[in-house]
Amino acid sequence: MKNNIRVERAILRISQQELADAIGVSRQTIYAIENGKFIPSTELALKMSAYFGKTVNEIFSLD
Amino acid sequence: MNTKKKLFLLPYRFQSIGWIVVGVGVLAFITYFFLKLENRLAVTYPLYASLAIYIGLFLVGFSREKREDEFTLHLRTNSALTAMLVIFAIRIVLGIVLVILQAKGVFRKDGIVENLFDENTSFSSVFILYLILYKVRLARYNKEIKDEE
Secondary structure, eight states, X not given: OEEOHHHHHHHHTOOHHHHHHHHTOOHHHHHHHHXXXXXXXXXXXXXXXXXXXXXHHHHEEOO | OOTTTTOOOBOTHHHHHHHHHHHHHHHHHHHHHHSOOOHHHHHHHHHHHHHHHHHHHHHHHTBOOTTOOHHHXXXXXXXXXXXXXXXXXXXXXXHHHHHHHHHTTSOOXXXXXXXXXXXXXXXXXXXXXXXXXXXXXXXXHHHHHHHHO
């Protein structure tokens, strides 16, 4: 699964730590998701999409 | 995600306590070889030392991380499954090899195959390997994050 969290972070100019704090996870989690090493749960994907103000499909997509 | 609802774990502070208890146990084991203990104490001292190590490892393995979330839960379950598969695969392969060696008369020792499948030994090995895998994986991610900075 691909994602553009890094791009979305860059647009908002926020660090991995800031995103992690905002959605209540660790920085390792954000790092692992960004690098495709971990696929988040639906709950976390929804939290991220709400944070970026986009739909889940705009952030995550199938390879 | 709040893993508090999904997995019971001890508070984070128990992790440091666990490492201290492990340290005390290991130290007790080392001193055992230098102390000339007699009678009952010679038997009970190493038992207390190993009990301390077990309690310490339990505290380390089942305490929350600073921020416990679904990724740490994923690492925990993945490590536990890998540990279980590895230990049982090793035991099965060794068991087959020992049975063949015993059948051919190369190796003779009664009960060695049975001891290999001893439940207590299997459980401890699975738990210790789980702990090693989990902590190594977590440390690797922490290192990768630092390298990225």
